[in-house]
Amino acid sequence: MNYLKLKEYGLTDCLKQESTLYNNMYLARVTEQHCSLYKVMSEKNEIIAQVSGKLIHNAQNSESFPAVGDWVMIDRNHNQGGNGIINHILSRKSILARKEPGSTNRKQVIATNIDLVFLCMSLNANFNLRRMERYLSLVWDSGAMPVIILTKSDLCKDLENKIAEVKSVAIGVDIVAFSALDNDGYCYLKDYFKNEKTGAFIGSSGVGKSTLINTLLGKSLLATKNIRESDDKGRHTTTHRQLLLLPNGGIVIDTPGMRELQLYNSNLPKAFEDIESLSGQCKFNDCTHTNEPQCKVKEAIANGTLSKERLANYQKLQRETLYAHLNSRQLEQEKINNMFGSKKEIKQFKKHLKIKSKNNHNHT
Incomplete structure (x- = not known):
């Protein structure tokens, strides 16, 4: 098969080679998704398809299901006999x-x-x-x-x-x-x-x-x-x-307009190359860019080459990406650590509150 139509949809030699691993199936690209139903373009037709029971059973997360742009292997390349069945998702380049x-x-x-x-x-x-x-x-x-x-x-x-x-x-x-x-x-x-x-x-x-x-x-x-x-x-x-x-x-x-865009993964070093470069020149490897001496990030803010708003957003996105991968218990602990620091510091803070409460009680 020469795949003339699918070449227009971005088919590459690597994908064609990978598709040969699956016998008695047809290559197609996902063009639309509507809940559990998909439109896919095969070499002959655009057809309605759904995922196979085996694919659902083996799915580990939402990423295991087809998405718009995916190349998939289906059981037919025509509209006859009901919906097509998506059996496999080929390797994704992005x-x-x-x-x-x-x-x-x-x-x-x-x-x-x-x-x-x-x-x-x-x-x-x-x-x-x-x-x-x-x-x-x-x-x-x-x-x-x-x-x-x-x-x-x-x-x-x-x-x-x-x-x-x-x-x-x-x-x-x-x-x-x-x-x-x-x-x-x-x-x-x-x-x-x-x-x-x-x-x-x-x-x-x-x-x-x-x-x-x-x-x-x-x-x-x-x-x-x-x-x-x-x-x-x-x-x-x-x-x-x-x-x-x-x-x-x-x-x-x-794609539909996004009311909110929360990060799951991110490439902050690439998106904030300027801050990453400055951080590498700070005196301390774990510099927080707050009160440490010889902080190149603070110097850049002071001389106007970096805005404090950009630094604040960089730090905010760092926390957001971290939080996205934590369960509720881990998330709560991480937020406490960000507020107070180590467990030792938390104990000291609790002790301070206890002493303060006792002193207030004695004064009354």
């Missing part, structure tokens, strides 16, 4: 994932096998450097390459300053300004999809992800809505993750 929303510490896979992640942020009230740092920490961990898209550039009166601000926190990352009114930035954007590259679009609701993808598609396939004028906040239009083939080559994955 996984974009976050902590599942809510209090749980489980991982939620957003998309897989992506080459690029387009981080969309609009140049209105949505503009937030701390959020961008969070996005970059997530994407650098995924194995994909981040690209920042600043949308609604026609509404921005100080575009150069905004781009400079983003550059200060997105070291070495491409930045594209885009306006839907005149398609400014489109020529740069389409160049990223050469050679059947797969790119996922993520960002808050209303930043213009669907508008961007419609521009790349050359038609209004995805629904769009204007932001609320009262607060500049967006309204959800995309309700599920969807993989789409571009007419000039390449693949895009549209």
